[in-house]
Amino acid sequence: MPADPKERTSAPEAARSEIGFSDAERKLKAYLTALWRLHPVMRAAISAPGQSPPRRVTFDGGYIRVPQTYADVQGCGVEPIFRAALAHVAAHLTFTRARWQIGTLKPLQIALVSLIEDARVEALAIREYPGLNRLWAPFHVAEPTGALVAEMLMARLARGLFDPAYRDQDPWVSKGRTMFFDRRLEWENAAISREIGTLLGNDLGQMRIQFNAKTYVVEPAYRDDNAGLWDWSDTPPQEMEDTDVVIESFRVRRTEDESEPHQRRRSQDNDTGAGVAARERPIDADAGVPVARYFEWDYVLGRKHADWTTIVEFEPRRASTVGLDRLLSEYADVENRIRKLIRSTRVARPMRIRRRPEGERLDLDSCIRAAIEYRGGITPDPRVYETSEMRDRDLAVLVLLDASESTKEFVRNTTTTVLSVERAATALLAHAMEGLGDPFAIHAFCSNGRQEVRYYRVKDFNQPYGAAAVERLAGLRGGLSTRIGAALRHAHSEIRGQQAHRRLVLVITDGEPADIDVTDSKYLVEDARKAVQELGHDGIDVFCVGLDGGGDSYLTRIFGRRNAVQIDRIASLPDKLPALYLRLTG
Template sequence: MTDDGLIDGLLRSVRFAQAIDRRTWQSVREVFPGPAFDLWIDGFERVAAKISDPAAPFAFATGSVEVARLHGVDLALATADTATGIAKAAGPEAALRFLSTLPAVAALLEENAALRIWLRTVEEAATLAPGAASLIIRASGFVLGRLSVLAFRAWAANGIRQSGGDAAKAALYFAVTDMATLKAFERDPDDVAFTDIEASLRAFLIALWKIRPVIRAASVRPGGRVMRRASFDGAFIRVPEIYAGYRGAAAAAHYHAVFAHIGAHLRYGRAKFPVGSLRPVQLALVGLIEDARIEALAAEEYPGLRRLWSRFHVAEPGTALTAELLMMRLARALIDPAYVDDDPWISKARRMFRDARDQWEDPAISRRIGGLLGNDIGQMRIQFNARSHVIEPSYRDDNLGLWDFGETPPEQAETAEMLLEAVRLNEQETPEGSERRERDDTSDVSANRAGKLTALPEDAGIPIARRSEWDHVGGLMRHDWTTILEFKPKPAAAEAIDAILADHADVERRIARLVKAAKVSRPVRMRRQPQGDRLDLDAAIRAMIDYRAGLPPDTRLYETQEMRARDLSVLALLDISESTRDRVRDTTTTVIALERAAAALLAQAMADLGDPFALHAFCSNGREEVRYYRVKDFTEDNLAVVKARLAGLRGMLSTRLGAALRQAGAEIATQATHRKLVLVITDGEPADIDVADKRYLVEDARKAVQELARQGVDVFCVGLDGGGENYLPRIFGPRNHLMINRVEALPEKLPMLYFRLTI
């Protein structure tokens, strides 16, 4: 058959084909040869069926052809999944916008990896912020013409976080009316950002100052005002994502100087200074003297800090006489004993600071010396512009954490505003920094979801949390020691799970009856009972009153406690390490097959009862790669999809159980039920490639179980390895684990679990 005859046949047989002209069909046939054409037809029909707009088939055809020509057939076929995913999450209008934008974006992005990142970004944006998806896609061409795809991803993540679901805020941010906002995300390949070294900076603060504050990268807001200096308030620290002018090792050293300085404030500072009647120049100088005071004390305790900070003091004597330059020279004079500056004002300040050595422990000297020096500036008729003033050197914070503005009176409102403006970036200056995701030690679920917008290759996981780890040898907790990466489960044929349920229908019914019969909830107090374990005092008093009044007393004088409802959420955590490929002892069944069967039966029973139930899995490849898979989340009710994901799980890598338990605990902590249970299904002793001590991860897992218990989360283990008796009691306790080697044993063993939950 000729190509024309084939195309005629397609136009007659393929659904929705009437929306596409012959020329477009010819193009499709040319760029999707052989089996790829059949795959394209499948994608075409899915797109046309999912997106009701009559323009969708033609938009998909033209867009996929353009992608195939520029980036290859595989990426072109992947656009069908992206379009249907956007349609499902954000609606057909956003999906049609995506298809219409696709050719222009494909032409802008020269590398296949870049286009793949853009596809993932817009699909994830549709899931995280459905109302903003169309705005992000519409702006893609404009933004990608000015930023890299990674910067585009950071820009989108920042906007989603800033808008917080507010349509008006999203429209303002994604309108991209000025270049200032976009420039905030420009980044040189050699730049070192805060998020690149965040873990080491947190460890540095803990080691140096023994503090663990909440740290966040500064957000970029519409209008392009970007934070230029770090800021702190109590135990909360915000830092710029990038400091302009510092790259590589110098940038890392600069960040360490920033955190060492703020840590010194938190260590040696006291109550905030009241603003009172101080003028802007006095506020700036009090802050400068306070910076010098806390650094001097810190350098006495840790002399190496003086070397760290001094490298960033570059002011020279004899420069133009302006207030800003004088302050830079003074800052250097107070930290560098070898610095020579003959200016009378600087010499006076240096002498006053040194003469107050015995009072350095008292922050009041900063206010006294700074106020006097500010008066001198006024008498010298040197102008000071608070709105353009930026604190130098750049590792120092904005000093807002030093001041108590209180209820600022009208006459001081301008002073407070000037101080606030002094640390903000002028719109005409070039901003630096890019916004990625915010990380918080609380690790709530929304934060976990926002982490999905971190730019990563398709076959890599998405960092969603940093977790602590217990070092039993040193007896210390290594904070933020492990990285949790979320991986998307690869689905397989769900028929395999259906076959398991069919083969074990009797087992599933027995499990369902057992789970249903267990009343796991808050105990309800039952009063006025004919018998019970304690006296009902109110009933007893009422009976005595009736007796003395000559009335027959009520004999129901007792009270009991009963479980009358169900109030339990369960998170089943599957170990899918490499060892699960082995056969269960004394059987012909692999461990992963037994895990899959046990999980399927439990999931079916829980789904039938309506209890909140999640099914997650994990494995690891060292502490920086603890893989976490969401097979089923608490709010997910599409069992067909869950079965496909469960069927697709494969055993690989190692078993860092403690990190996975802490992540599971954070996930289930969001449930509002009375009892929360993490049910671990595992086959082997915790182990990982970067740990030689066999006890290390066992003790860490034990510590994680204890932590969850203090948070009100029960942890129970179903072991699938006869050797587990050697270590499971150590991790979970002698009564919180059971061993099975066949799925039929679950109904026999689970009563132990539910008995523990009901006492």
């Protein structure tokens, strides 16, 4: 029965009836990790409407896109083809060290160089793991017969290079095999692929055999489309899903070249030039909605400025989670540990409570103690029972992220920004909280003067932590300043409505409170301190994680010595944050 035409348009839907890549993804990932220590980000490739679905794997650095299904492979199980394909990509990632410049190569030569390179990396991989031979061999089905067209000859050559027992009389195929196997000792060197491939390409050209690069599909099916082997810098790049990551890092690098954010704020006090303002607004230009006004505490006057700050809520942009996933995969170890911790703390466990004056059972230790005391002539302790009690968790948490300009700076010696680390840490923490079943919200803030304290709702208390929330988290961008007091007051009004025994606001910030319309650095610190005190009056705990090595003085001033912790190595934040959370709330 033909399916509804609507359903046929999209690849994943069509594939739903059969087993596809997504079903096997976890297995395959573990397979690559075990054999090659690779932790690539893998995605099922989804075709744009109107286009045919991709037929081959494609990779770019550690990012692999895999067809959801292989339509043109029959006669073997589904999983072996994926495993063979990814083992092949892994061989590339391990043995193809640098990308080639295309230079003056023609499409046919590019295809042939890639083919030789495929054979070379597979030969090296089989040297290390002989069992891979059994994995790849079933896909080499080319026969030494048939028409002399480029595609067929190339499939025959591929088989010839893979399988030394294969017999093929074709002079071109034989030549390729001789050239390849003669240089067995140089297989470690990728340059031979280019050399042999170019020569074979010339031969094929002289044989006047047609080659159509547009319709060419790499054979055998498990091999990738070889896009990852070449440097396409002079050709328009393929649109990657994670372009925003690239763009973001580019943007950060650019702002670093300019003046320091702090200096910039100062300069704006006397210079209100439009150029500066424009530079300060790389953040989304979507209009926000003013939702609340709060007073601010002036420590000099010793009184409040009524209705001083305006909270403007913005819908956080959604972004692809590829970058976040990649960062998270680096912390897979931590995630596992957290998951285990959660498993042990999630259930309301019965706790054995000893030395009770009444209870279900006799406490043997207390009995013995009592008997000893009795015989020793001391009045025995009557508390000789033990009982069990269920300990329940009743807790609501609001995570408040600082998304100011300074979070766009790079973490020392790495290529990740402070904000990315914040995001990864928050994602890990959110996993933990979701697992524990604690109601939680994730909000972020930055400010642009007192009239525009921006507030982003990544996840609210009543929303589930699902794909949409992760996308919003991934979409957070750094910018503007840190007016923390106003944000805390808004967070206060948010968490106040939660019916929980314990309520906690967890602030993650990387810099001293500052804003463009404030010159006295102490002013915002004192205001934030006041806001923390107000939260305390309502029985809401506030805890701060500072990412600024030198921030001890003002963080202690705002949050109190016991409610602030400094993390010097920002890269360790994802490790520390959930642990800290569990300790705070456990």
